[in-house]
Amino acid sequence: MSETxxxxxxxxxxxxxxxxxxxxIWAWLLATDHKRIALLYFYSMMVMFVLGAxxxxxxxxxxMAPGKTLIEAQTYNGLFTLHGIIMIFMFVIxxxxxxxxxxxxxxxxxxxxxxxxRVNLLSWYLYLLGAFTVLISQFIGSGPPDGxxxxxxxxxVKSVYNIGFAAMGAFLLGFSSILTGLNFLVTIHRLRAEGMxxxxxxxxxxxxxxTGWIQILxxxxxxxxxxxxxxxxAFNLGFFDPQFGGDPILFQHLFWIYSHPxxxxxxxxxxxxxxxxxxxxxxxxxxxxxxxxxSTMLIAFVGYFVWxxxxxxxxxxxxxKWIFSFLTFLVAIPSAIKVFNWIATLYKGSxxxxxxxxxxxxxxxxxxxxxxxxxxxxxxxxxxHLHDTTFVVxxxxxxxxxxxxxxxFGALHYWYPKMSGRMYNxxxxxxxxxxxxxxxxxLYFPMFIAGYMGMPRRYYDYVPDFYIPNLISTMGSWxxxxxxxxxxxxxxxxxxxxxxxxxxxWGGVTMExxxxxxxxxxxxxxxxxxxxxxxKFK
Numbered sequence: 001m002s003e004t005x006x007x008x009x010x011x012x013x014x015x016x017x018x019x020x021x022x023x024x025i026w027a028w029l030l031a032t033d034h035k036r037i038a039l040l041y042f043y044s045m046m047v048m049f050v051l052g053a054x055x056x057x058x059x060x061x062x063x064m065a066p067g068k069t070l071i072e073a074q075t076y077n078g079l080f081t082l083h084g085i086i087m088i089f090m091f092v093i094x095x096x097x098x099x100x101x102x103x104x105x106x107x108x109x110x111x112x113x114x115x116x117x118r119v120n121l122l123s124w125y126l127y128l129l130g131a132f133t134v135l136i137s138q139f140i141g142s143g144p145p146d147g148x149x150x151x152x153x154x155x156x157v158k159s160v161y162n163i164g165f166a167a168m169g170a171f172l173l174g175f176s177s178i179l180t181g182l183n184f185l186v187t188i189h190r191l192r193a194e195g196m197x198x199x200x201x202x203x204x205x206x207x208x209x210x211t212g213w214i215q216i217l218x219x220x221x222x223x224x225x226x227x228x229x230x231x232x233x234a235f236n237l238g239f240f241d242p243q244f245g246g247d248p249i250l251f252q253h254l255f256w257i258y259s260h261p262x263x264x265x266x267x268x269x270x271x272x273x274x275x276x277x278x279x280x281x282x283x284x285x286x287x288x289x290x291x292x293x294x295s296t297m298l299i300a301f302v303g304y305f306v307w308x309x310x311x312x313x314x315x316x317x318x319x320x321k322w323i324f325s326f327l328t329f330l331v332a333i334p335s336a337i338k339v340f341n342w343i344a345t346l347y348k349g350s351x352x353x354x355x356x357x358x359x360x361x362x363x364x365x366x367x368x369x370x371x372x373x374x375x376x377x378x379x380x381x382x383x384x385h386l387h388d389t390t391f392v393v394x395x396x397x398x399x400x401x402x403x404x405x406x407x408x409f410g411a412l413h414y415w416y417p418k419m420s421g422r423m424y425n426x427x428x429x430x431x432x433x434x435x436x437x438x439x440x441x442x443l444y445f446p447m448f449i450a451g452y453m454g455m456p457r458r459y460y461d462y463v464p465d466f467y468i469p470n471l472i473s474t475m476g477s478w479x480x481x482x483x484x485x486x487x488x489x490x491x492x493x494x495x496x497x498x499x500x501x502x503x504x505x506w507g508g509v510t511m512e513x514x515x516x517x518x519x520x521x522x523x524x525x526x527x528x529x530x531x532x533x534x535x536k537f538k
Contacts, residue, residue: 012525014421014518032117033521038102039419040124045091045099046488048131052086055079057481060443064474066464073460077146078138078161080458084149085134085166089173092404093262094127096269097215098180100411101208103419105184107512107519108202110193110528115186123179130172137165148458150259153240153251157232164233167226174223177265181215184208195530202510202534203286206293207272210300214261214268218304222258225251249314256307264303266400267367268296270407271338274360277414278342280508281357282349285535288341295334302331309378313387321380328378335371339364354506355429359410362437366402370395373448388458391451397444409436409487416491417501421518424494432490435483442476510534 013019015035022030031037059080062070071079102120106113114120138144141162147155151170156163188201188209201209228239229251238244240251279286286292308316308324342364351357373395377383386392417423446469451457455466462470504513511530515523 011516012520014516015521016421016518018521030121032113032121034102034106034113034117034120035419035519037117037120037124038099041094041098041102041127044124044128044131045095048086048090050488052083052091053481053484055083055086057477059083060474060477062460063462063470065471066462066467068461074143074146076460078144081145081148081166082134082138085170086131087401088149088262089134089170090127090131092266092400092408094173094177094180095266095404095408096273096411097184097208097211097265098123098127099408100204100273100415101180101184101269104415104512105205105208106187106191107515107523108205108510109188109191109196110511110524110530111187111191112522112524114183115190116183119179120183123176123183126172126176126179130169130174130176132169133172134166134169137162137169141165150255151226151229152255153229153232153248154242154246156229157241164230167229171223171226171230174219174226177215178219178223181212181219185212185216188212193528193530197530200530200533201293203275203289203292203296204269204272206296207268207275210296211265211268214265214300214303218258218261218265221254222262225254225258249311252311252314253307256310257304260307260310261300261303263399264299266404268299270363270404271296273407273411273414274342274363275338276508276510277356277360277410278345279535279537280414280506281352281354281360282346283352283507283537284345284349285537286341287344287347288337289533289535291337292341295337298334299331302327302334306331306378309383312380312383325378325380329375332371332375332378335367339368352507354413355426355433356410356414356506358430358433358437359406359413362433362440363403363406363410366398366406366440369445370398370402373398386451388456389451390447390455390457393457394444394447394451397447402440402444405440406436412491414506415512416494417505418512418517418519420495420498421501422494422498423501423505424490424498428486428490432483432487435479435486437483439476439479439481439483443473443480444476446470446472446476509536 015033020027020031028036028040031040058070059076062076102114143161145159145163145166146161147159147163151163151167156167188205228237231237232239232241232246236244238246240246240248242248275286275292306324306327308320309328312321312324342360373391377386377392377395413424413429450466450469453466453469455462455469501517503515503517506513511528512519
């Protein structure tokens with residue numbers, strides 16, 4: 001694939017050991033190396049993920065039985081709002097690009113760093129500032145925001161609680177995402193090594209490229225919309241409040257014009273990571289490389305035109321409903337192409353069952369369940385019955401958490417030896433995956449049943465008819481969180497006491513597996529030259 005870039009027997013200081021002009025903690029807080037910034041993102045996001053998961057536990061305990069179980073209704077509203085903002089804006093949207101995109105993308109294309117290292121660091125600080133702004137919104141002003149992560153108007157305009165601060169935090173997080181996408185696009189265009197043509201890009205890089213376009217084209221829409229919410233609350237300007245001549249339906253259009261493509265900001269990098277993991281553990285060249293690339297770009301393009309399926313019940317013409325329904329079904333085709341190609345790659349492969357592959361297979365399963373239920377919601381008649389029920393919550397979590405979550409932790413187990421230079425306990429990792437996968441389906445599948453029976457989403461209380469599915473969901477959450485805790489403990493122990501990782505423990509063939517673990521500060525001893533495409537297994 002490429003000329004070897006690691007000199008035999010030569011082990012220069014890696015990026016963790018390398019001394020810079022800054023010392024101690026400042027060597028990290030002022031780091032411009034893409035790998036160190038990736039770790040800054042990783043630790044920040046894991047703190048937010050653990051917090052968001054803890055809020056999820058409290059929400060599930062409250063919903064375990066009808067009536068008050070643990071907390072008051074207003075506290076519940078504040079907790080599910082914060083849970084949504086943390087998980088959407090601080091974990092699943094930035095997760096894979098900011099952590100693994102930052103770490104491996106420049107290496108994969110033969111670059112020493114991203115195009116704008118200081119802008120990369122600025123993106124992380126904007127992420128921190130946005131997260132801090134959201135968190136302090138819980139403790140200052142008139143009380144925790146209670147409008148949900150969607151900030152639906154006119155409630156978000158009229159609520160006496162602290163929604164303005166939370167909206168500003170989400171705006172800052174979006175600005176961070178835009179800068180990351182811009183940085184990646186310029187890096188992929190301008191910093192590819194000699195011989196790294198577009199037809200030789202690894203599929204994870206292609207996924208980041210498509211994601212970058214969505215980040216810089218769609219994210220400003222929701223950013224401006226959230227700023228308008230803040231201005232309307234402060235000055236009664238009347239953008240969305242009918243009392244002042246505004247239109248709440250306009251808010252929904254603007255919000256979903258971003259927020260449906262945002263699903264692809266989450267899922268495209270996940271698909272890219274899966275496309276790299278599967279051929280490594282199947283020991284086969286990826287089946288249909290060009291088809292996967294084309295489907296990636298097609299998803300990024302068509303994804304802009306399907307936002308209306310969130311608004312069938314909000315008031316739109318029948319013609320518009322049918323057009324949005326058709327486009328929603330259309331976007332399923334490139335997604336199905338990817339699934340078929342992954343399965344075809346596994347078919348007759350020399351499969352090595354390791355934790356990253358287990359997470360990849362779990363991703364395919366949960367993504368397919370989420371995709372099929374998405375088609376149900378894309379159908380106008382079915383959606384009118386299921387709109388704003390827990391069926392939507394189940395579908396949403398199968399796509400967003402099942403898709404992005406399994407891919408994120410699959411990518412973490414895949415690139416962990418390269419990032420840390422250590423190995424984790426394989427047996428414990430497999431057990432953690434089993435608890436995670438079992439608990440996930442135990443938790444979210446009953447929501448389809450409760451939703452089909454008519455249980456509304458976001459509600460603090462419910463009639464006794466929905467008791468059994470809610471009880472099962474809450475019990476499922478215990479297995480899920482047990483799996484997450486075991487996984488994190490195993491990875492932490494590996495970091496402290498794990499065996500030193502070989503440079504290429506999985507037998508991968510993309511560029512990051514041809515350099516030492518952990519990589520050196522500038523990645524390569526000499527500039528690499530690519531002579532062939534990726535995924536060429538002997």
